[in-house]
Amino acid sequence: MQLRYVFTELGQGLRRNLSMHVAVVLTLFVSLTLVGAGVLLRDQAGLVEEKFGNEFEIAVTLCRDNDRSNPACAAEADQAQIDAIQEVVDASPEVESSRFETKEEGFEKLKKFYDADYLEGPNAAITADDMPQQIWVTLKDPQRYEGIVSSVQGLDGVAAINDQREAAEPMFETINTLRDGSLLVALILVVAALLLVANTIRLAAFARRKEIGIMRLVGASTIYITLPFLLEALVIAAISVVLAGGALAALIQFGIQGRLADSLEFIPWITWSDSVTAAIVVGVTGPLLTLLPTLLLTRKYIKV
Amino acid sequence: MIRFEKVTKSYPGTGSPALDQVSVDIEKGEFVFLVGTSGSGKSTALRLVLREARPTTGRVYVAGKEINRLASWKVPRLRRQIGTVFQDFRLLQNKTVSENVAFALQVIGRSRTDIRNLVPETLEMVGLDGKGDRMPDELSGGEQQRVAIARAFVNRPMILIADEPTGNLDPTTSVGIMKLLDRINRTGTTVVMATHDHGIVDQMRKRVVELDHGRVVRDQAQGVYGFQH
Numbered sequence: 001m002q003l004r005y006v007f008t009e010l011g012q013g014l015r016r017n018l019s020m021h022v023a024v025v026l027t028l029f030v031s032l033t034l035v036g037a038g039v040l041l042r043d044q045a046g047l048v049e050e051k052f053g054n055e056f057e058i059a060v061t062l063c064r065d066n067d068r069s070n071p072a073c074a075a076e077a078d079q080a081q082i083d084a085i086q087e088v089v090d091a092s093p094e095v096e097s098s099r100f101e102t103k104e105e106g107f108e109k110l111k112k113f114y115d116a117d118y119l120e121g122p123n124a125a126i127t128a129d130d131m132p133q134q135i136w137v138t139l140k141d142p143q144r145y146e147g148i149v150s151s152v153q154g155l156d157g158v159a160a161i162n163d164q165r166e167a168a169e170p171m172f173e174t175i176n177t178l179r180d181g182s183l184l185v186a187l188i189l190v191v192a193a194l195l196l197v198a199n200t201i202r203l204a205a206f207a208r209r210k211e212i213g214i215m216r217l218v219g220a221s222t223i224y225i226t227l228p229f230l231l232e233a234l235v236i237a238a239i240s241v242v243l244a245g246g247a248l249a250a251l252i253q254f255g256i257q258g259r260l261a262d263s264l265e266f267i268p269w270i271t272w273s274d275s276v277t278a279a280i281v282v283g284v285t286g287p288l289l290t291l292l293p294t295l296l297l298t299r300k301y302i303k304v
Numbered sequence: 305m306i307r308f309e310k311v312t313k314s315y316p317g318t319g320s321p322a323l324d325q326v327s328v329d330i331e332k333g334e335f336v337f338l339v340g341t342s343g344s345g346k347s348t349a350l351r352l353v354l355r356e357a358r359p360t361t362g363r364v365y366v367a368g369k370e371i372n373r374l375a376s377w378k379v380p381r382l383r384r385q386i387g388t389v390f391q392d393f394r395l396l397q398n399k400t401v402s403e404n405v406a407f408a409l410q411v412i413g414r415s416r417t418d419i420r421n422l423v424p425e426t427l428e429m430v431g432l433d434g435k436g437d438r439m440p441d442e443l444s445g446g447e448q449q450r451v452a453i454a455r456a457f458v459n460r461p462m463i464l465i466a467d468e469p470t471g472n473l474d475p476t477t478s479v480g481i482m483k484l485l486d487r488i489n490r491t492g493t494t495v496v497m498a499t500h501d502h503g504i505v506d507q508m509r510k511r512v513v514e515l516d517h518g519r520v521v522r523d524q525a526q527g528v529y530g531f532q533h
Contacts, residue, residue, distance in 0.1 A: 005410050210396060211407075217354070218459065219384035220411035222377070 009211075009228035013204055014235065020200045021236055027196055028240035028289060029247070031189030032282050034182040036248045039278040040270055041179035047268045048171055051113055058145060059162040060085065060135040060152055070159050077133060081157030088155065089137055092148045096138045106131040113268050132159060171267070190289060197236075197293045201229060205301040212302055226298045233290035241286035248278060305463060305494045306330040306353055311362035313348050313518075321360070322348040324518040330496065332462070335489045337505050338498040339529055340515035346498040349515070350465050353496070354386060355379050367462060384412055387456030387464045387493075391471035393448045395440040401427065401451050402436035408455045426458045430484055446477035450484065457488055464488055466497040470504060478504060502529040 014021060062082065063073030077085075082100070089098050107128035111119055119126060139145055149161055205212065208228075215225050252275055261269040308328045314321035323345045330336050338346045351357040352364050358372045365371065367385055374382060395404050402423055409419045427436055430450040440448055449469060456464060466485060470478035482504055489495045499505065505512060505528060512527030513520060522530065 005407075210394065214394060214396070214407065214455075215411045216380075217383060217388050218408040218412060218455070219380040219382070219386075221380045224411060224413070 006224070006227045006231065009208070010231045010235070013208075013228055013232050016207055017200055017203055020196070020203060021232075024193060024196045024200055024236055024290070025240050025243070027189055027193040028237070028286060029243040031186045031193055031289075032240055032244035032286050033247045034186035034189065035285055036244055036278045036282040037251065038179050038183040038186060039281050040248065040252070040275060041175055041182065043274050043277060044270050045172060045175045045179065047270060047274070048175065050109070051268050058137045058139065058148065060089070060137060060158060061160045061162055062133040062135070063157050063159045064130070064132050072154075073157075073159050077157030077159075081155070082133070082135075085135060085152060085155050085157060088151055089135060089148065092151060094139055094141070094144050094148050096140045098135055098137045101134040101136055103128050103131040103133055106134060193289055194293055197233070197290050198297055201294055201297045202301065204229065204232070205298070216302070222302065225302050226295075229294050229298050230291065233294040234287060237287040237290040241283055244282050244286070245279060248275065248282070305332040305334070305367060306496065307363075307365040308349070308352075309363040309365070311352065311359045311364055313345075313352065313357065314360050321518050323352075323359070323515075325362070326515075326518070326520055328513055328520060328523065330494060332494055333489070333492050335486070335495045335508070335510040336497070337508070337510055337512045337527075338496060338515065339500070339505060339512055342500075344515040345518040346515055347467060348518075350467055350496070350498060353463070353465060354388065355382060380412075384459060385462045387453075387459070387461040389449070389452050389456050389464070389466040389469045391468040393440075393445075393452045393472075395448060395451055395455075397440055399440075400436065401432060401438050401440065401443070404440065404451055405454045405458050408458055412459070414459075422458050426454045429487075430454045430457075431480075444477070445473050446480055449473065449477075449481055453481070453484060453488070457493070461493065463494045463496065466495065468499055469497065470499065470501055475503060479507075482508060505529040 062077040062085070063070070063075065065076040086098070086100070089095055107119070107126075110126065110131070137148060139148070145163065149163065152158055153161060212225055252270065252272065256269050257271065260267075306328075307330070308326050311323055311326045312321050313323040326345070326349065338349060340346055348357065352359055353366055353371075355364075355366075355371050355374065363370050363372065366382065369382070371382060396407065399407065405423045405426060406419050409422060414422075424436065427433060430453055432447060432450050432454065435443070435447070440451065443451065449472075453464075453469075464485070469485070470481055473481065478501065485495055485497065486508070509526045509528075511525050512522065512529070514522035514524075514530055
């Protein structure tokens, strides 16, 4: 297939509707950035949840050996004590479910949040053995926790009840509000972007109506006629995706890693490796938003 | 080559059909005039051959295929066998004469070698030798129509459809265009030409199919334009 015409048309088309294309790129850029930010915030909420537990969860920390700081504990909680506590937890009407976390599981979790230097080698600050065993309790209603707390408190083998909901809740609220806000604005902008793309195609089809008419008459295939439109859409999507990716990378690099991660160390912040999902979502959404309306509308304007 | 079998075409929202039970058979290599007043159904008949429209009832065969049953992705292939010329030339003003003719080959994916050979050859045949680098607006109406005919014929179609090709031209120029169409016809190409031009029809003495209100009222070998206008 001779593609020279297609590429000439592509160049001409991009230049012909330059202002329209810039409008599409800018709208897509901002909406994709917000979509990406929404995904990043969701991942951020996931990280926070992993460390602090979600608002439905309470952690019952069990006694460890030689934990002298805690007068309630004389020795490592034994199996009989664990069974007794588990029984009380499971009998409580406020409890949705519960799961037991071994020392090793607790240690694995810890590894995600701290440098390996502290946790490995002969001089590790903490080993798996230092970790307490825990029972994670999921509540039916996050507001109704007093019953379970009071019935477990004071049982043999219970070192503490970590009810971190109070610390975590405002954090979740902030993150979730930001996430919902950015996704909502993104949605509005996506609608604007779709309309702009539709308009651009209408203009382009009108500007090329003579060429298109001749191509149809002499028997050019539909895909050949559509190709310049599709390539135009793809170029625009690519530019927008690159811009949005750059903005999100800057957000992670300078906003989160450069600023928040240093000033608010107790919160686990997303890193590059966590942003893969956001990159994929942005990279797929961008082309979809331009290619789909292009395919649908060229079918309409370039009927065979 | 082209066969209409009891073809009726009605457009929604209009009272009488544009074509009403039309049956015509055009053999390979024939030259046929389609005459009749405006609105008699000439353009609709040509649109059906090109499969720009489908008949409401009846069948249209082109080159042995029933084209109203043709899958839409096969339509471009059908149209490559049909060249089309219009009253208003429809040239691309931003391309030279050669580029206009080459365009028809480019967009159906013909090789550069083919284009280099076929374009000058066709331009010479239509009498535009040496004018390949001109822009369409530097040419006279007759020359522009020759470019349009070159574009329609460059792919050597089996059928050439001409919708009032002399409608915008003076009588002398029209004669030149008719001579050209006749030459193309003698290469074996079937030519169907819709026209209002009495002089041309009477002079050429080819087959005449006359339409009136969507019906065939006359089908005459070596006919003249007739008396009704």
